[in-house]
Amino acid sequence: MTVDHAETEAARAGAGQLTPVAEPQPASSLNPPPPSSASRAAADAGPRERSADLPRILKIRLPVIVQLARRTLPIARIRRFSLGMIIEFDRPVGEPLTLLVNNRPIAEGWAVKVGENFGLRITSILDKLQRIRSFGS
Numbered sequence: 001m002t003v004d005h006a007e008t009e010a011a012r013a014g015a016g017q018l019t020p021v022a023e024p025q026p027a028s029s030l031n032p033p034p035p036s037s038a039s040r041a042a043a044d045a046g047p048r049e050r051s052a053d054l055p056r057i058l059k060i061r062l063p064v065i066v067q068l069a070r071r072t073l074p075i076a077r078i079r080r081f082s083l084g085m086i087i088e089f090d091r092p093v094g095e096p097l098t099l100l101v102n103n104r105p106i107a108e109g110w111a112v113k114v115g116e117n118f119g120l121r122i123t124s125i126l127d128k129l130q131r132i133r134s135f136g137s
Contacts, residue, residue: 062135065100066111066120096123104134 069089081087099107099120107125111118126134 062102063100065103066118067098067100067105101131102135106131106134 069091071087071089073087096108096110097120098105099109099122107122109120109122109124112121113119125131
């Protein structure tokens, strides 16, 4: 197996650590999955192969989701859902929201208003290498 120079440098610099952007917050929910065989193959590809694929890769569209909370319920309870019903979640109101890209957590932040729309101010984020690896699985 070939070790990429960027991976070695990232490991020395503390890869996987969250980089605070503003108002650092705990990010215990940000645990990236292990790299897939596809992402390992891309890491083993030569520089020419990677640079030739880069324009195509950068055009790929991925779902970006801000997750308020998550809960698992039995089907029997879900069947009883009705208009006006309140579903309680175990996440405190004062915690930051989780940013998912391709259904993988990569950052956390606070809800903000942007004109008449909702936005997210990122306060902590995985380093670039970990973010890229999370897209591969």
